[in-house]
Amino acid sequence: YTLGSHSPILPHPGFLPFSLPDPFSVPWEAIISWALAAAQFFYTTGHQPVFPAIHWNAAFVGFQQGHDANLMPALLVGANTFASHILFAVGCPLLLLWPFVCEVSSSRSETLRSGMDGSEEQLMEMRLRETPERFSAALLQLGLKYLLVLGLQMLACVLAAMILRRHLMVWKVFAPKFLFETLGFAVSSLFLLLGIGLVMRVDCAVSQWFKQVILAQPR
DSSP: OOTTOOSOOOOOTTOOSSOOOOTTSOOHHHHHHHHHHHHHHHHHTTOOSSGGGOOGGGGGTTOTTOOSSSHHHHHHHHHHHTHHHHHHHHTTTHHHHHHHHHHHHHHHHHHHHHTOOTHHHHHHHTHHHHOHHHHHHHHHHHHHHHHHHHHHHHHHHHHHHHHTTTSTTIIIIIHHHHHHHHHHHHHHHHHHHHHHHHHHHHHHHHHHHHHHHHHHSOO
């Protein structure tokens, strides 16, 4: 409040009384939700971690005459079974890019409403290029966090199989669940590396393009 007045001091519209979260750090809640969503879509697509529930018909999709080798059917069945793990692992880097996309969208709407110049908006879109080494480190950190969550899920399956090793349904429920979880972890790790490698390759290409643009500008 101001001295001698009862009207409060309103802060500037661009001022926030609290510190914003670091956009280069993905919270654990988002990573855990992403991993649980991958498991949820595994069951949503009609799969179960038991051998009788495997969709063997996927091996003949697009190949009505059959196959000459066993490699292609195995790849088709594996892609059908672990489709959710593949998609969510490849799309895991989107968790890091999403805050910048939301920031750009909100800045555009605010710029249109206020009628301000769009120069600040362009600067906000270029925040990823201000610290490229920090972006690469954050991308690797995101991958390690995601693998840690998947590893904890697999560890829980290992403990369940060990504790219930005397159970009557150990070879029908718990052992197949452990096997499916191990294969899902391996598939997710492989495609997570592919997704991170693709994003880093694009980031390096964009960095080289920016260097060429800067060098081509007249001084």
